[in-house]
Amino acid sequence: xxxxxxxxxxxxxxxxxxxxxxxxxxxxxxxxxxxxxxxxxxxxxxxxxxxxxxxxxxxxxxxxxxxxxxxxxxxxxxxxxxxxxxxxxxxxxxxxxxxxxxxxxxxxxxxxxxxxxxxxxxxxxxxxxxxxxxxxxxxxxxxxxxxxxxxxxxxxxxxxxxxxxxxxxxxxxxxxxxxxxxxxxxxxxxxxxxxxxxxxxxxxxxxxxxxxxxxxxxxxxxxxxxxxxxxxxxxxxxxxxxxxxxxxxxxxxxxxxxxxxxxxxxxxxxxxxxxxxxxxxxxxxxxxxxxxxxxxxxxxxxxxxxxxxxxxxxxxxxxxxxxxxxxxxxxxxxxxxxxxxxxxxxxxxxxxxxxxxxxxxxxxxxxxxxxxxxxxxxxxxxxxxxxxxxxxxxxxxxxxxxxxxxxxxxxxxxxxxxxxxxxxxxxxxxxxxxxxxxxxxxxxxxxxxxxxxxxxxxxxxxxxxxxxxxxxxxxxxxxxxxxxxxxxxxxxxxxxxxxxxxxxxxxxxxxxxxxxxxxxxxxxxxxxxxxxxxxxxxxxxxxxxxxxxxxxxxxxxxxxxxxxxxxxxxxxxxxxxxxxxxxxxxxxxxxxxxxxxxxxxxxxxxxxxxxxxxxxxxxxxxxxxxxxxxxxxxxxxxxxxxxxxxxxxxxxxxxxxxxxxxxxxxxxxxxxxxxxxxxxxxxxxxxxxxxxx
Amino acid sequence: xxxxxxxxxxxxxxxxxxxxxxxxxxxxxxxxxxxxxxxxxxxxxxxxxxxxxxxxxxxxxxxxxxxxxxxxxxxxxxxxxxxxxxxxxxxxxxxxxxxxxxxxxxxxxxx
Numbered sequence: 001x002x003x004x005x006x007x008x009x010x011x012x013x014x015x016x017x018x019x020x021x022x023x024x025x026x027x028x029x030x031x032x033x034x035x036x037x038x039x040x041x042x043x044x045x046x047x048x049x050x051x052x053x054x055x056x057x058x059x060x061x062x063x064x065x066x067x068x069x070x071x072x073x074x075x076x077x078x079x080x081x082x083x084x085x086x087x088x089x090x091x092x093x094x095x096x097x098x099x100x101x102x103x104x105x106x107x108x109x110x111x112x113x114x115x116x117x118x119x120x121x122x123x124x125x126x127x128x129x130x131x132x133x134x135x136x137x138x139x140x141x142x143x144x145x146x147x148x149x150x151x152x153x154x155x156x157x158x159x160x161x162x163x164x165x166x167x168x169x170x171x172x173x174x175x176x177x178x179x180x181x182x183x184x185x186x187x188x189x190x191x192x193x194x195x196x197x198x199x200x201x202x203x204x205x206x207x208x209x210x211x212x213x214x215x216x217x218x219x220x221x222x223x224x225x226x227x228x229x230x231x232x233x234x235x236x237x238x239x240x241x242x243x244x245x246x247x248x249x250x251x252x253x254x255x256x257x258x259x260x261x262x263x264x265x266x267x268x269x270x271x272x273x274x275x276x277x278x279x280x281x282x283x284x285x286x287x288x289x290x291x292x293x294x295x296x297x298x299x300x301x302x303x304x305x306x307x308x309x310x311x312x313x314x315x316x317x318x319x320x321x322x323x324x325x326x327x328x329x330x331x332x333x334x335x336x337x338x339x340x341x342x343x344x345x346x347x348x349x350x351x352x353x354x355x356x357x358x359x360x361x362x363x364x365x366x367x368x369x370x371x372x373x374x375x376x377x378x379x380x381x382x383x384x385x386x387x388x389x390x391x392x393x394x395x396x397x398x399x400x401x402x403x404x405x406x407x408x409x410x411x412x413x414x415x416x417x418x419x420x421x422x423x424x425x426x427x428x429x430x431x432x433x434x435x436x437x438x439x440x441x442x443x444x445x446x447x448x449x450x451x452x453x454x455x456x457x458x459x460x461x462x463x464x465x466x467x468x469x470x471x472x473x474x475x476x477x478x479x480x481x482x483x484x485x486x487x488x489x490x491x492x493x494x495x496x497x498x499x500x501x502x503x504x505x506x507x508x509x510x511x512x513x514x515x516x517x518x519x520x521x522x523x524x525x526x527x528x529x530x531x532x533x534x535x536x537x538x539x540x541x542x543x544x545x546x547x548x549x550x551x552x553x554x555x556x557x558x559x560x561x562x563x564x565x566x567x568x569x570x571x572x573x574x575x576x577x578x579x580x581x582x583x584x585x586x587x588x589x590x591x592x593x594x595x596x597x598x599x600x601x602x603x604x605x606x607x608x609x610x611x612x613x614x615x616x617x618x619x620x621x622x623x624x625x626x627x628x629x630x631x632x633x634x635x636x637x638x639x640x641x642x643x644x645x646x647x648x649x650x651x652x653x654x655x656x657x658x659x660x661x662x663x664x665x666x667x668x669x670x671x672x673x674x675x676x677x678x679x680x681x682x683x684x685x686x687x688x689x690x691x692x693x
Numbered sequence: 694x695x696x697x698x699x700x701x702x703x704x705x706x707x708x709x710x711x712x713x714x715x716x717x718x719x720x721x722x723x724x725x726x727x728x729x730x731x732x733x734x735x736x737x738x739x740x741x742x743x744x745x746x747x748x749x750x751x752x753x754x755x756x757x758x759x760x761x762x763x764x765x766x767x768x769x770x771x772x773x774x775x776x777x778x779x780x781x782x783x784x785x786x787x788x789x790x791x792x793x794x795x796x797x798x799x800x801x802x803x804x
Contacts, residue, residue, distance in 0.1 A: 261731075268728035275721035279714060286710050297695040297703050305784040325791075327783035443791060508802045515795045522788040 211241075218242040292343045295350040299431035300341075311340050318342060321352065323438045325446065329522030329529070332446040339438060341431075352434045376437065377484055379444050381511045383503040384479040393479050397503020399511045447518050447544070448484045454542040461553075461642045463545060473545065475552055480510065510548065513614070517544045520611045527604045543615055543641075550617040550641035557644045558620055560674060561636055568681040569624055569632065576626040583619040583635070617641045632684065634677075646671045650684050698773065705762060712755045719748035 079087060092099055095110065210232050217224035217238040224238065296319065300306060305327065309320035324330065324337015339354040378401045384393035448469065455463045455471050462474035469484035521542060570576055619637035630652040637645050650667040667684065671677045695703075726741040766774070775782075 265728055265731055268724055268731065272721050272725040272728065275717055275724060279717040279721060282717060283714055286707075286714060290707050290710070293703050293707075297700050299694070301694060302696075303784070303786070305782045307782070322784055323787075325784075325787050327785050328788040439787065439791075505802055509799065512795050512799045512802065516792060519788040519792040519795070526785075526788075 214238075214241040215243060288343060288345060291348070292350065295343075295431070296341065299350065301432075304435065306341075309338075309340060311342060314342070320355070321435060323435050324442055325439075325522060329524070329526035330446060331525060332442070332449060334449065335442055335445060337438070337442045339435075350431060352431055352438070354438060375441075375486055377441050377444050377486055379447060379511060379514070380483050380485050381507040381514075382481040382483070383507050383510070384481065385503075386477050386479070395501070396478075397501045397505070397507040399507040400504070443515070443518070444484065447514060448482070450518060450521065450542050451482060451514070451544055454545050458545065458549070458642070461549065463549070471545075473549065476556065482514075513548060514544055516611070517547060517614070520608060520615065523604050523608050527601060527608070530598070530601060546641035547615050547617075550638045553642060553644070554618045554620070554636070554638055557636055557638070557674075561622070561634065561646065561677070564674060564678050564681065565622060565624065565634065568678060569685050572685050573624075573626045576624050579623045579625070581621045581623070583621050583637070630688070632681075634681075643672060644674075646674075646677050648677065648680060648684075650688070652688055696773075702762065702765060705758065709755055709758045709762070712751050712758070716748060716751045716755065719744050719751060723748060 079090075082090070088099070088102070091107070092102060095102070095106075097106070206229070209227055210229055213224045213228040214232065214236065215224075217228065218241065221238055225233075228238075300321070305322040306319050307322065309318060310316070311318045318340055320338050320340045322336075322338050324335065325332070326336060336355070339352045342351045342353050344351045379399075380401070381399040382395060383397040385396040386393050448471075451471055452465055455465055455473075464472055464474075466472050471482040473480040473482070521544070565578065570578060617638040617640075619635060622634040622636075624632040624634070630650065633647075633649040635647040635649075637647070639645055647670050648667060652666075669680065671680065722744040723741065726737045726744055729737040730741060
């Protein structure tokens with residue numbers, strides 16, 4: 001190697017002992033120059049050695065990870081990248097040996113020699129490098145130039161690079177071109193890679209910091225706040241992450257077993273007590289149920305109507321009794337007559353609790369008192385007689401509340417004792433008595449209801465509804481008062497002590513009559529309900545007061561009529577005979593016979609027919625016969641139960657046998673005024689019956 | 694007052710109820726003796742056996758009796774008994790009762 005080349009080398013290139021890929025150098029010229037100074041030929045010898053190594057390895061492949069630092073002259077790179085086809089001629093040239101002599105051994109030997117030479121003589125080294133320096137020189141020159149431009153003008157660095165790099169490619173060996181360009185692009189790539197990696201590392205670090213901060217926040221919130229990122233603070237609540245290390249002692253297997261055995265034993269004991277509790281509860285319920293059913297069996301007969309119902313106050317399902325008369329033909333809707341059979345545990349007795357829609361019942365339910373539960377009501381009839389002189393009425397009779405029990409017991413006991421029994425019906429567990437009482441109460445209530453309904457139409461006949469519970473029927477000489485009373489009324493007891501009066505019996509009968517008529521009304525309703533053909537005309541009518549009223553009025557009319565007859569007829573005709581007959585008009589019979597009916601219906605009809613005499617308005621016929629004057633018939637009837645209709649028929653028997661109709665005298669007239677009757681009778685008697693005499 | 698037959702049936706059902714109760718009792722006894730045995734009290738074993746056998750006897754009795762009662766029910770359905778749900782029983786003769794009662798009272802009054 002000639003000194004010029006070494007000098008040239010020093011001026012224009014840098015010989016590096018180390019592969020610059022392994023170290024990073026600051027890109028400034030100072031170090032460069034320093035290296036220029038420090039770099040000696042020995043370094044280049046080392047370079048040479050490495051190059052030789054590389055040459056051998058170069059057979060494998062070209063190295064991809066090439067440093068792209070164009071500022072540094074690195075012969076290792078040049079040769080390392082060289083394809084084998086270029087490298088071998090180079091070696092041959094350097095060794096000055098023919099290709100045939102080229103072998104691994106020779107190269108190794110020469111390398112060893114080189115090392116030794118290195119130690120002995122630097123000059124020798126220089127020579128060995130010399131052939132290399134020639135091509136390298138071009139490269140170094142390029143690099144140096146680039147270096148210079150870098151130092152002088154950083155801005156134009158890239159441009160200079162491009163131009164300068166392209167020149168030597170043309171000038172020198174084509175091998176160096178890919179090596180050079182790769183170096184640059186690779187640098188950029190690696191730089192970006194590095195930035196990327198740095199970013200990743202930064203991210204990892206901050207993630208770790210976040211995790212630690214969040215963990216820390218569980219115990220030391222303030223410390224965590226200092227390091228936690230605002231984003232995490234916003235999105236994740238503090239103290240939400242925690243970690244505890246639970247030291248787990250290695251447990252004995254026997255312990256586990258004992259533990260589970262203990263649990264199982266405890267479970268057994270618990271199930272035992274649970275069963276015991278259930279047993280007690282069940283026993284309690286059973287005794288309740290048993291007494292309930294025993295009582296039901298004891299008190300409820302087959303004639304009672306029982307049905308299942310839910311007790312609204314307790315919410316339990318119970319049985320209820322229907323005691324109302326709805327099924328027997330009642331149309332009473334204010335009280336359906338239903339009572340719940342409730343088992344009262346507190347008093348250990350079966351209770352009959354009537355269900356009524358009225359407010360009274362609600363109040364009664366609140367009040368626990370037994371006497372409030374049933375307000376016993378009954379009707380009372382009072383009869384007043386008019387005192388002519390004073391134009392006032394005095395009480396002449398009063399019905400007394402009699403029940404069937406009283407009637408039966410009356411034979412043996414006193415009345416006072418019976419009354420005590422009556423009041424105790426609801427205190428004791430006498431369901432039968434209670435049902436009976438409820439039936440009575442509802443019946444009386446309905447009776448008054450129906451009476452009021454009927455009486456509202458009879459206002460023109462002296463019947464008026466005084467108040468909610470009182471009806472007054474006024475007749476010329478007496479007055480009837482029907483009133484609904486409560487058992488606990490105080491004035492009642494006073495009256496019960498009163499001495500019996502003349503009309504007490506009549507009042508009682510009056511009341512009994514009303515009740516009977518109501519049952520007949522039921523029967524009619526029932527019949528209408530089950531027969532379609534039957535006209536509803538009669539069934540719809542309520543006949544309670546009117547039949548009685550018609551009887552009374554009829555009686556009055558009759559006496560009046562009798563007086564008229566006596567004054568106008570009998571007094572004038574001495575031989576006249578008066579015959580009085582009561583007429584029965586059975587309009588039911590005609591209907592009955594024409595319709596073929598069910599046997600139950602016909603039984604109903606028969607039962608109703610029994611009361612025909614009672615129900616139908618009475619009428620009476622007066623027949624006056626005289627030997628000379630013919631027959632005079634006067635019929636008194638009350639077609640609408642209240643107003644009188646007088647039919648007068650007269651037939652003169654004197655001409656009865658005459659063929660000449662003109663001679664016969666016949667009258668058939670109807671009157672509603674007694675004044676007219678009087679006049680007409682007077683006329684007949686004077687004109688025909690007494691004319692002869 | 695219900696017929697003696699009905700009373701008898703009610704009585705029989707009561708007995709069944711009580712037996713069911715005693716089954717429960719036996720069950721609790723069985724469990725308790727079992728737990729005693731498991732606790733190591735081996736003397737309870739005969740008791741345990743007794744309770745178990747008693748439980749089964751009761752169970753047998755109940756099932757037998759119930760079967761019997763169901764048989765009675767089936768036999769009498771439609772004759773002596775009517776299902777309370779399906780039959781709409783009507784208290785149709787209440788008015789007659791009332792009428793009779795009133796007639797009796799009337800007789801009493803007229804005496």
